[in-house]
Amino acid sequence: MLDSMFIWPIFYVATHNWNTMVEAIQAHIGSLNWGYRVALREKKVNYLNAFAEFVDPHTLKVNVLCRFVVLYR
16 A cells, blocks of 8 residues: 555656767767867967877877877977
8 A cells, every 4th residue: 555655657758869968968078178178278278189198207299180290398
């Protein structure tokens, strides 16, 4: 008898659309990244969209768009 007291009526069927969820998440992440870029630009930070690795403790090897390599010291 107690079990019937805790049953909630269901008025709709839940649906899920993966494409909609993926697009919403990607849009949210994109807006966060844009905000970070704007904040860096306001602080006069030189932002490079590239892959990098440390050559030594004071040198950074940056591969820009797989086209050329720049060393920053």
